[in-house]
Amino acid sequence: MNLEKIKKIAKYTTNVLAIINALLIGILPIWNINGDKVTNTISVIIAVLGTYLLGDKGYSLYKNNK
DSSP states (O other), X not given: OOHHHHHHHHHHHHHHHHHHHHHHXXXXXXXXXOOHHHHHHHHHHHHXXXXXXXXXXXXXXXXXXX
């Protein structure tokens, strides 16, 4: 698997998890379900993927400017 395919999967995964997280944040209180651990876990996964994508982009820009 090449790096471009990994980045594409990471981008789509981040977007899908953000949508799921937003739905859970909106729906769980209506159902009187405490989903704090679930939404916090999803937020951490989104943050890690976002950090990877930004770090890779920064490295690519740095590498191309040298």
